[in-house]
Amino acid sequence: MQARFTVAQVAVSAASYSFDNEFSYLVPDEISSLIRPGVRVLVPFGKANKRVIGFVLRVLTFGERPEKIKPVLRLVDEQPLVSEEQLKIISYLRENTFCTYYDAFRSVVPAGYGYICRTHYALVNSKNEGDLSEEETAAAEYIRNCTSQRDVDEYLDFTGDKKKKALVMSLIDKGVIEESQELRRKTADSEQKMIRLSDDFLQARAGISLTAKQTLVVKLLDECGCISEKEVCYMTSCTLSLLKRMGDKNIISFFKAEALRNAIGEQKIRTDPETIILNDEQQQAYDGILALCDSGKPAGALLHGVTGSGKTSVFIRLINAMQKRGRTSVMLVPEISLTPQMLKKFGSYFGERIAVIHSSLSPGQRMDEYKRIMRGEATIVIGTRSAVFSPLKDIGIIIMDEEGEQTYKSEQSPRYHARDVAIQRCGFNNAVLLMASATPSLESYYYAKNGRFSLFELDHRYNDSPLPDVRIVDMSSPKEDGNDGVLSFELAQSIRDTLEKGEQSILLLNRRGFNTYVSCSGCRKPIQCPNCSIALTYHIKNNRLMCHCCGYSMPFPETCPECGSSKLYSSGVGTQRIEQEIARIFPEARILRMDADTVSTRYDYEEKFLSFENGEYDIMLGTQMIAKGLNFPNVTCVGVISLDKALFAGDFRSYERTFSLITQVVGRGGRGKKPGTAFIQTFVPDHYVLDLASRQDYKEFYEQEIALRHALIYPPFCDICVVGFSAVLESKAILASEGFSDMMNDYLSKNQDSIKFLRVLGPAPCALERVGGRYRYRMILKCKNNNNFRIMISTLLKEFSKKSEFKDVRIYADINGDIGL
Template sequence: MTDKIAYVAVENALLHFDNAFSYRIPEGMPVQAGCRVAMPFGRGDSKRQGIVLGLGEEDADDLKTVSELLDDEPVLNDEMLKMCSFIKSHCFCTYYDAVKAMLPAGINYRLSLEYSVSADLGDRFYDLSDEYRRIVTIIRSKNNKVEKHHLLQELGYADSSLLDQMEAEGILFKNDAALRRIGDKTIKMIRLSDDAETLLQGMKLSAKQESVIDLLSTVGSASVKEVCYYTGVTTSVPDTLVRKNIAVYYDDEVFRVPRSSVSDKREITLTEEQQKAYDELSTLYHSDKPEVSLLYGITGSGKTSVFFKLIEQASNDGKDVILMVPEIALTPQMIAMFRAHFGDKVAVFHSALSLGERLDEYKRVSRGIAKIAVGTRSAIFAPFQNLGLIIMDEEQEHTYKSESKPRFNTKELAKFRCSYHKALLLFSSATPSVETYYYANEGRYHKHVLTRRYGTATLPDVVIADMNEEIEVGNTGVFSNILLQNIEENLDNGKQSILLLNRRGYNSYVTCNSCREPLTCPNCSISLTYHSANNRMMCHYCGYSVPYRTECPTCHSHSLRLRGTGTQRAEVEIAQIFPQARILRMDTDTTMTRSSHEKKLTAFANGEYDILVGTQMVAKGLDFPNVTLVGVLNADHMLYLDDYRSYENTFSLLTQVVGRSGRGKDKGRAIIQTYTPENPIIALAARQDYDAFYNAEIGIRKAMLYPPFASICMVGFVGENAKQTEGAAFAFTKQMTQLLQTEFTDIPLRVLGPSQAAVFKVSNKYRFKLILKCRNDSRFREMLARMLVQFSSNREFGNVTVYADMDPLSL
């Protein structure tokens, strides 16, 4: 006889035994694919939770049984379950790693051990010892249900031996419980009971009771708060009606909707060039097959207006839309614009939301209340059922790539979802990634070009300031003379300025003038950064900090000196030069609090500040018509990093930040400060000449076999012992080489390394890397997955973590 079977992916499964495990479904339990369940797992039958990947029927005599159904309805639909398998195979992670990435954190369950008092205790309570009675009293005071760790904490116990003894004596009962991290938000409602009309006949009521009944007879139901407000009664009146069975209370779910500003609703009129791009995109959108397009236009050309019209078209057709931006800083302006037009149809997805807000936005989408998701990369998991359009604004940005497991590339997930729904995927940028532009030129993507700024605006005039010449005339400060002159002119004319410095902190590093040694973090192989706000030297990797001191820890001389410049120092120095200026700083230090991005950007947009100093979060996508000057304080910072994307990233950042200037009716200017003015990337960014940059870069990529001509995969090794970690890296390489020479001889592969990672030590763990230039196809992924599974079960290197990262952000 066959039984109903659930194929379950188990939470916290190790990579080498991450499979779909078969469990028998108890009679009458309505388990569906996509639901979460609790069940015994492993030799000790410890309780675990898992996700049901599918259902079947087979002989279940030797199978364990599902203990508990955690969801009334599936949390993952058919598409999401398929995407779970896609992420597992493409990102080399477990099923549950993928599940956790897709679901909002607030919906997650945690399994916990709870104690309650036995119902049979009765009068035996009075025969118990004082300590036993104390424990029983505490548990009963907590609704007879207390989590183990909370109970131990309140009792002051180090372990549960006494509690276990009470369980053995039948005084306490121990049970596994699944607790959801965030509960649903509800409001207390009241309505008349089904028997109200009969009960009211001949019943004498007070005037206040009659007023409540009259209101409920008219509106049907209302919140208790509303009833009290409109009738002027206290809660005791509806309480009395409920006790008399004339009315009943019930809970109604309400959503925690993130607060955001709403801009003025304005009609968008497309230029002839924009209309042409829209018409082409509209045709692709209606093609009823998956399509990928690039909307490529200079900064200020009105790309947002084009895809707004496209979203409007999809909304009118009843289709769902995902719009992604790379930074939280860009979401307030975008959300304000879209909520002005689409109201509550817009849901918001980004990490600054509370857990409750993230959960409720997810539910609004899954229930069809919201039809447009706007947010950062997490918006790709919005559980829409009828996707028609996905847009990735500033598609070249590194924030679309996850750096923690599962290490997914949002572009690949967007392609997967558009393929499933036969939807249009639109990339938008003034500086598209080299790979995207290559595919558009080769015809793999469609391309639509905007060459002119919207309205009467023109590209800003750009000046390259040679900081070597500034030093020669005695200027050793952060700001060139020409930049200071332009800032002063802007202040006199009531115009605003943006200053970019892609380093936070006051000084970027601290060195000793005597022994020349930099001060580094004891946990990481990285320099400490000085922060003036708290007078501490801090590590931006592990969070270590120490008070600033003048004594060198190496040679003990008092010759420590602060070097380099961060946003804090730039803010202080510009305030000293222009004390009348109102200055706003934006970096991760000043935007850690809730809604800080929106508040600061709104204040700057309202003209409350004259100068905005910030890191790259101020460089992209922002539209302030009164900004007529942009200053780049150190254009060389990213240019000479040991990474094949350093030129591309520098060109993109400079082009984007220069494009923030002159977007209104006034002509814009930009000053780029550099110590290497002869570098062609600086000159190309100043001219905003993307095509010239691309033509030079694509030749280098082809010669060096970098994307788009090959895929890059980095295999990382992390461990507390440097020698053992290095040994693991070399052993992995040796085993992989043997596998390539026997079973996978058909795979084209170039192997670089292993070698130390760029930052060798982080949080007292040593890091090595192996770089693979490969073709990212199923055959390569099969080989690498097998290697990872075999190596993760190797006890010799059990203390070393091994992972694979396709398309890593840096090498």
Template structure:
């Protein structure tokens, strides 16, 4: 009789452990089996995490493994990554396991659906590289060839030819019998990337993994990868969990984007997962961005990443000129509309010259909040406690946290007044105003409300790329790597939206958004024009963005981070406690803080008092969190003690759940 340790598919911290079972078969690590579990011996799926286990002699009888899944299995690298994730992020075994294993069923024979089956591929092979590109390719491909396991940060201006470098790195990996993962921050970008990659590598070599696929599509793509039929995986952040073996290179395009950090269970940072997986295969990590994250650039300065600079556009087109418009002056001159006079005239001139326009505002919906003018009460989600956003197209108030919609009341529920007003500007209002100002032009909108599936994303992007749409209005989706040839003007409706977010990264996000959205202009032979509207145009991040001065921005920002004790000089750990009774949530958070301080952890004075979370009221629950500025190198120790405290909650049957989020991107 042999013994194996299993992780059981039972989503509870009570069972977040390895369970020993007996078997007569030669099972391998990563195989999926069925086993009887708990007192009722209910059949559960389980994953083999260890073989050749020496059983506990105090246990006289072990339950036995049942059937083995013939299709789904992981390898040792994937299992070790799950174990590492549990230690690094404080997640459950099952959370990591579900990230790797698809949730769905295989299609019947002959019924498989191929994502992007209508994509024929864009043939675009560039023979003549620039001097900068050639040097980058030689250095990166040399590392792949020698299996040196190095990490590269490509800091390249927009349209500098980073994608060609990516494709040549992948080609090098494939030539050595290795595999590759190409990650993009938004699902909307996968279409353009797939088009170019199919043109270069062929359709059969590529699989697509992202959350907009149906469960069956994702399962079928997962199986193609696991069977070794696809050697390249393209996707959003979940693509990093693709069941590839012998990974030669993982590429993260627009590496600075917050979407690479998961704020849902399991809470992980994609770059960490990529780095861990590549260590097993001595593979190469490539991070690319025109505006690298402060953390990544500091790592490059420290020598953790090798820095590659691409300072010139591929076709030598000048960078677009960025103008900052002071909206305070517009108010002084009586202009209270969405468009400044300068932006309105620029839109009119560009449309008159046959060029297209992109208008950017990082707020979807029509109005950003609904309020009673008499008592001042703002309408909030009863489930989450978050201010509701008015969506005029649906005539509903929507919670952008949980997604629930509510009918807007005719009278204020607090004071009975009918004086209910809508405040703020979102993409819907900009679209309505733009259509009113330019009624003869075709206006479209790209945000999470319109980009609900692949078909709609494709329709919107194709309409704009083919010139059928004159003006495209969007959120940060339009700022991320999209390539359009006829855009003469980009207008940023309000740079203050991202600048005023209560988050230590707000200036970094603003610099990145302005620089990235500016890169959508001037991609043909014309340098293009960018107009940024703001009530604080003297802010250092906006001034640096207007002059494309990343180095100047970085020097100011890194000094502030160091002084304030923010990443990359610390790890921010947020531990959130959720309970049906508010007193239990806050009391548990307080006791956790007291316990961590008493444990003698380094710099315990930087464990802050419990605070009501911004999404303070979930469904029949209350949320409080503590924030820790954890010293560099002490992260695992803090996670260990937090998990130990969490185990005591289970032992003492305290009805309070907790989650751990390391370096979160969402504001608390």
């Protein structure tokens, strides 16, 4: 019979974008039956044959042995970590976000599955030591006298040392030392000690006498078969020493079993989703979306509903319908802060069928949730944008709550948008992508109005409760009247009335810290971060100036670092300053501040929001994390301290984001039976965006904004691609951006027919010119994101990376990302 040779096409972790590809490796016969797409392997890579991890993309067979092909050294996974569908998503990410295969793989698979590969060296008995050079002899002698493996490995580590590398390679070639690799997973499986009755005891139990405690243990094991050591001790009140003695007598046997780490706590079903009563608007939307799900074709839908219109109830009924049909569901939320309330509500309907995925989970928790989903134990996934990669099978619906939020877009490689990935997955599964928001992105609403998505609208709040009464407060007038505080008279009085009635208030200010900058009266310069072109923010809690870009901090100075003047003054308002002001005006109020300084984990969100919901606080003050998706029925007063800076941020999306933030935070009030009131403090009270947001008139805002986008040619009438450059020296960043521009012009001159539409802005400095000690320049390309355009960008990125004059410059391309910074 003719021999067959198996070849694996592998994507390796060590490849940069400029030479990322499918690399061919010969599969040894002993593991050929185990090699399949999605498993990881250890392979030699590069001229030095460095041992690296890769994952298999495809498996090929040949009748003849391929020449000049390296072998797979080791199989890392027994089973694939990614499905065929996820492999397609990985290829999609590589093509559309200009990342490597392995960057995409790392986004799909939890970090806990990653391996650390360490190289070890050992001296072997060799007859060739007499043929060694003086230097090689000295090295062999040193290794022989080492007392630990760590000393040997550190001595022979040749990273960045070409001379030592040649020495090590020579010693290996001459058989003096041997090289081996240790693979250790970053996060180990969680295990627990289990107990069962031994086979010997089961065969001869009639002749074995037991104490009273031992009898209880045996009786429990007879009932349960096997049970954890901790549970045995708890249920029988026995001690570990008793169990050890029973093990020594071979009455019981011990073994270890996997114990999944709990990420969401105990979830018990308390309510049947069918008991949710939908009003006429909700029922019409539910019926229409369910019909799309049952059509057997991929589809997109937009559910536009005012705040408090009951969109979540529609979600629950739709997910329940998918469960009845044996299909799975994904529920995406934009912020971690929304996860606890969402889990609490969904858990009461679906119990342990829910898995949660977001960045605040520990690596072990995230890995174990991934296992539950792969095994089919969880059929509903709730989480932030990375949850879109969950290894669910037969997805029926993917729901994106608050779909217009920028947090759904990744700002690091791979620079994907969760909506785009969701569209791909819906295509693979014949599923429905349901986008929902009171303030959907202009692009999504435009596509819905033009028939690309089905549009469903909820124009009224559930049970017809009224929207809050919104008032725009001109902050220039109060100053003239002698009020120099950060709260207007109207807002302060409303908070006082709310406190007297035992109700709650929410205040929004999207800037943390105490003062937003500290300036010098002498040289008139703000104190800036030494690494970034941004003013340091003063934090009163630790009396330090901090950079909100790179994390740099310094004690509050007595004199100006620039000119030495002692005349320093603080300006601008942050959440810490507002907290102090509220405490001064309302000393009896219990204040909860929610920002990045007070909240760091999912459990912080959960505990603080639960405390507020239970009435332990009167006023919640925070940044945008408190603005969306939260439901507190006792909140009747909402205050927007200031959003003028966001309104004039200079980004073409600044009006949209400001409108969305105001509409969403105003919608947190009056969600129960009590009417709500909201106040928007501003120095530009006549601005049309504030007026429309106060009336929650999204449709009129859309009409005005879409006309402006059309006139200026911005999305949805084009795509935006940002090509960014950063370098330690500004001159190199400028040179790189200009060099890329020349390369692009040369490409376009040779491929005139391939790119039909392109407008180029720049190159120019970014709004924040320096971040983390690196100068940043960029080009903004108005384009059509089609295959020809992506081929051009990919080609230019690879050519750029091969030029030696740009070796110290970092480059990236980001389609439809944030251009504000």
